[in-house]
Amino acid sequence: MLSEIMHFTGLLRRAGIRVSPGEVLDLTEALKLTGTDREGFLLAMEATIIKQESQIPALHSLFELYWDERGKSSGIFRPAQSLAPDPKMEPFLFQKRLDHLKNFIGNEKIRLSEKVVAAAMPGGMAGRGATGHGKNRPPEAMAAPEKFVSAILDGSEEKMRQLVKRALDGISEDSPRDSELHRQLRNISGWAEGEELLKKICESKTGPDRWAVLERLNRFSEIAAKEIDRRIWHHSHERVLSRLNAEETYFNRLDYDQSREIKRKLVRLGKSLAVKPGYRYAPSPSGKVDLRKTAALAGVHGGIPVKLLFRCRQPVKPEIVILCDLSGSVANFSRFMMLLVSAIQDRFRWARSFAFVDAVEEVTPMIRGWDAEKKISEILRNTGIWQTGFSDYGEVWRQFEEEYGGVVGPRTTLIILGDARNNYKPDGIDHFAGITRKAKKVIWLNPAPKDSWDREDGIMSKYATYCHSVFQCSNIKQLERVVRDVFF
Amino acid sequence: MKIEILTRDVGKKAEILTYLKGLNGFRPEGGLFLAEGLEAEITDSYMLFTLTLPWLADNLNRRLFTVKPASFSTGFYEIECPQKIIVTCSARPLTRLVSSLDILEHLDLEAGEICGRIEKRWTSRDVSLSAHFEVIIQGGLAIVKVKFSPHFRESELHCRNAVSMVNLTEGLDLITPERENFHQPASMSPVVSTASAHIDEGVLEVFFNRSPGEIYFSETGDFQVDLPGRDNRIEISRKKENRVELELYLTEPWNTGDHFANLLSILKIKQLEISRIITGITLSPRDLMSQLGFIKDREFHVFKASPQGLEASYNIGRREMRIQGSINCEYINNSFELFKSMEEFTSRVMHFAV
Numbered sequence: 055m056l057s058e059i060m061h062f063t064g065l066l067r068r069a070g071i072r073v074s075p076g077e078v079l080d081l082t083e084a085l086k087l088t089g090t091d092r093e094g095f096l097l098a099m100e101a102t103i104i105k106q107e108s109q110i111p112a113l114h115s116l117f118e119l120y121w122d123e124r125g126k127s128s129g130i131f132r133p134a135q136s137l138a139p140d141p142k143m144e145p146f147l148f149q150k151r152l153d154h155l156k157n158f159i160g161n162e163k164i165r166l167s168e169k170v171v172a173a174a175m176p177g178g179m180a181g182r183g184a185t186g187h188g189k190n191r192p193p194e195a196m197a198a199p200e201k202f203v204s205a206i207l208d209g210s211e212e213k214m215r216q217l218v219k220r221a222l223d224g225i226s227e228d229s230p231r232d233s234e235l236h237r238q239l240r241n242i243s244g245w246a247e248g249e250e251l252l253k254k255i256c257e258s259k260t261g262p263d264r265w266a267v268l269e270r271l272n273r274f275s276e277i278a279a280k281e282i283d284r285r286i287w288h289h290s291h292e293r294v295l296s297r298l299n300a301e302e303t304y305f306n307r308l309d310y311d312q313s314r315e316i317k318r319k320l321v322r323l324g325k326s327l328a329v330k331p332g333y334r335y336a337p338s339p340s341g342k343v344d345l346r347k348t349a350a351l352a353g354v355h356g357g358i359p360v361k362l363l364f365r366c367r368q369p370v371k372p373e374i375v376i377l378c379d380l381s382g383s384v385a386n387f388s389r390f391m392m393l394l395v396s397a398i399q400d401r402f403r404w405a406r407s408f409a410f411v412d413a414v415e416e417v418t419p420m421i422r423g424w425d426a427e428k429k430i431s432e433i434l435r436n437t438g439i440w441q442t443g444f445s446d447y448g449e450v451w452r453q454f455e456e457e458y459g460g461v462v463g464p465r466t467t468l469i470i471l472g473d474a475r476n477n478y479k480p481d482g483i484d485h486f487a488g489i490t491r492k493a494k495k496v497i498w499l500n501p502a503p504k505d506s507w508d509r510e511d512g513i514m515s516k517y518a519t520y521c522h523s524v525f526q527c528s529n530i531k532q533l534e535r536v537v538r539d540v541f542f
Numbered sequence: 543m544k545i546e547i548l549t550r551d552v553g554k555k556a557e558i559l560t561y562l563k564g565l566n567g568f569r570p571e572g573g574l575f576l577a578e579g580l581e582a583e584i585t586d587s588y589m590l591f592t593l594t595l596p597w598l599a600d601n602l603n604r605r606l607f608t609v610k611p612a613s614f615s616t617g618f619y620e621i622e623c624p625q626k627i628i629v630t631c632s633a634r635p636l637t638r639l640v641s642s643l644d645i646l647e648h649l650d651l652e653a654g655e656i657c658g659r660i661e662k663r664w665t666s667r668d669v670s671l672s673a674h675f676e677v678i679i680q681g682g683l684a685i686v687k688v689k690f691s692p693h694f695r696e697s698e699l700h701c702r703n704a705v706s707m708v709n710l711t712e713g714l715d716l717i718t719p720e721r722e723n724f725h726q727p728a729s730m731s732p733v734v735s736t737a738s739a740h741i742d743e744g745v746l747e748v749f750f751n752r753s754p755g756e757i758y759f760s761e762t763g764d765f766q767v768d769l770p771g772r773d774n775r776i777e778i779s780r781k782k783e784n785r786v787e788l789e790l791y792l793t794e795p796w797n798t799g800d801h802f803a804n805l806l807s808i809l810k811i812k813q814l815e816i817s818r819i820i821t822g823i824t825l826s827p828r829d830l831m832s833q834l835g836f837i838k839d840r841e842f843h844v845f846k847a848s849p850q851g852l853e854a855s856y857n858i859g860r861r862e863m864r865i866q867g868s869i870n871c872e873y874i875n876n877s878f879e880l881f882k883s884m885e886e887f888t889s890r891v892m893h894f895a896v
Contacts, residue, residue, distance in 0.1 A: 143648040148655060152678050155685045159546045159590070159628050166550050166588040 070299030108315040198244030341366030373404035379472030387501035412446035448482025623690035633684035666703035669696035728823035771797030
């Protein structure tokens with residue numbers, strides 16, 4: 055079992071959960087207390103390995119994929135009878151069952167009312183004389199969208215799971231990407247058409263509660279995602295692991311929970327930058343003893359150091375100018391970049407922010423608070439940076455040099471956030487060179503994958519020659535590395 | 543307590559409406575049928591009953607089962623249960639309810655939540671009916687889903703027997719303290735004194751000519767004489783060979799007038815029987831014997847008592863009580879005392895009824 059645990063902790067590390075050897079030892083000790091049934095195993099892992107709440111979903115997903123099969127086949131899990139779990143449901147599950155019972159008669163009434171479904175099902179899909187959702191017909195006789203509607207209105211998770219499994223069975227084993235698998239599943243399971251039908255049913259006066267249907271659709275989506283994961287896991291562990299690892303997931307592929315976590319990390323990163331000590335020392339009530347000053351004072355008292363004087367390093371106060379591309383091609387990246395800009399701006403006195411698409415404008419006073427999406431739309435609405443919607447780096451450099459040239463000085467660190475896709479317009483390299491010449495340091499953070507920097511309309515290599523550092527920065531891990539390398 | 547019963551078996555519409563028609567306060571209103579403690583929505587595709595009286599729900603529910611010949615074996619019958627039931631009621635304390643559950647799925651005493659199942663089963667020979675009560679309680683409110691499932695096949699008699707045994711209140715009793723309407727309330731007939739006689743047509747002539755009340759002639763060829771006093775009457779019908787049959791119904795015999803006793807002697811009626819029947823009354827043998835003074839009769843189900851000059855017999859199997867007495871026609875004006883003692887005894891009996 056120890057080798058299995060070692061293998062599993064290896065997978066956890068690849069999924070972005072840091073597990074130290076000491077924690078593995080703790081886990082083995084904890085297993086002695088909790089027992090080795092499934093729930094005990096999971097509890098021990100949560101207690102010893104998990105350090106942040108955001109890591110729990112990843113642990114649960116991996117646990118299901120790895121242990122549920124291996125545990126059964128290898129007999130690692132002891133049957134849970136010896137340590138009976140509490141008869142306690144998850145709160146949402148209890149609430150769901152309660153709601154199901156409360157709405158049971160209402161939903162059944164709808165199911166039995168022929169008119170609603172007959173009106174909604176086009177082209178005789180409901181079947182002649184059928185009484186609602188093809189209920190009286192055997193499931194194999196139903197069309198795929200009809201099966202989907204039936205499963206959603208029924209609300210049974212088992213039915214939904216069966217539907218997804220059957221649809222996945224019909225998809226070729228070597229589907230290349232998650233999105234492709236998802237797209238094929240939508241078509242084969244009747245999900246795409248079924249959603250339209252459900253919309254019509256909900257719109258009818260006597261239709262079911264729209265929110266209840268939406269909730270079931272969400273549940274179906276979750277079940278589909280899990281089943282797709284299971285399917286992919288059998289072929290390649292790496293794809294699942296990289297997706298679970300929020301720190302290595304591209305900003306534009308983060309789900310809601312992951313993006314919340316990343317936002318938190320970004321703010322933390324901004325704070326750590328603010329308190330970073332510089333090289334200059336200043337007198338301080340505590341810290342290291344300032345020997346020079348203490349010795350000078352001791353001379354006054356006949357060589358006796360009556361009073362100790364201290365000094366400590368002062369936080370750096372760099373002058374930072376940030377230029378952030380808000381065009382459509384880097385929209386997802388910009389959402390997170392704005393948070394970083396906001397965090398930096400809150401902490402550094404000398405930080406000024408500029409946004410650009412095909413024109414540039416200062417946005418320093420606009421960047422305050424948390425809501426990045428709102429902030430971006432506010433900037434686009436209240437400034438003139440969005441003329442055509444297509445990035446024009448040449449024009450931006452020209453305008454910046456002319457209008458804001460004085461902002462950049464010999465103590466300024468210029469940070470540019472953008473993908474350098476110029477839409478085949480003039481590159482304005484002279485203006486860019488003029489700006490960079492004045493700056494102390496120029497750092498370019500590009501969210502696009504490195505191999506696409508010079509493809510199609512990308513001109514990164516042209517600008518890179520004038521920059522001190524150019525980094526790919528499309529996930530939090532890369533961003534942390536950049537911050538470490540540049541600021542520390 | 544709110545009980546909702548939904549069935550897709552609209553073939554029973556006629557039978558159900560006929561039953562509902564006999565309920566108190568039955569009336570159609572818009573698309574609904576209303577009665578005391580019931581609201582019925584009957585459409586082409588379903589029937590939905592919303593009830594507040596558990597005994598009525600039980601009566602209705604039994605009518606919604608279908609006993610039909612078994613497929614491929616028509617000598618046998620099987621039960622079909624298309625109805626779906628949801629009950630919303632106040633819940634018993636969770637600590638008390640826990641022991642009643644057959645399956646416990648969720649328990650959170652701090653949040654006042656419980657989820658579980660109760661199973662009940664009624665069997666008649668080979669066929670049986672199971673009721674699964676799925677209970678969810680939150681904040682003292684219980685929501686119960688009742689699902690019936692039949693098992694196996696038998697003769698029609700046994701299937702119907704199993705259906706007649708089904709009792710929702712058996713399961714609900716474990717869940718809710720609202721027990722007021724679990725049993726159908728007892729129905730009481732008015733106290734009435736009756737007598738009958740066969741007389742010659744010649745005697746009728748004398749009676750009519752001296753009658754104190756109004757005389758009516760009906761299309762069926764019978765006479766009715768309305769006597770003084772509420773609901774007092776004599777029905778007279780003609781029989782063979784110039785004989786006439788008299789049926790006397792008196793609810794207030796003491797109001798019939800001073801000379802009525804003489805008239806009765808003309809009609810050759812010497813004694814009046816006073817009786818009352820109470821149906822659907824449940825009394826425990828202990829109360830019957832210790833509190834109401836009944837003694838066990840030779841017949842298996844029957845208890846008897848003789849309170850205040852009356853005779854009372856209670857059939858515990860049929861849950862029916864008959865109270866009767868008799869009075870000589872000469873003392874008809876003193877019958878009020880007997881009526882009063884019958885009312886008093888009835889109220890004592892009702893006090894101990896479950």
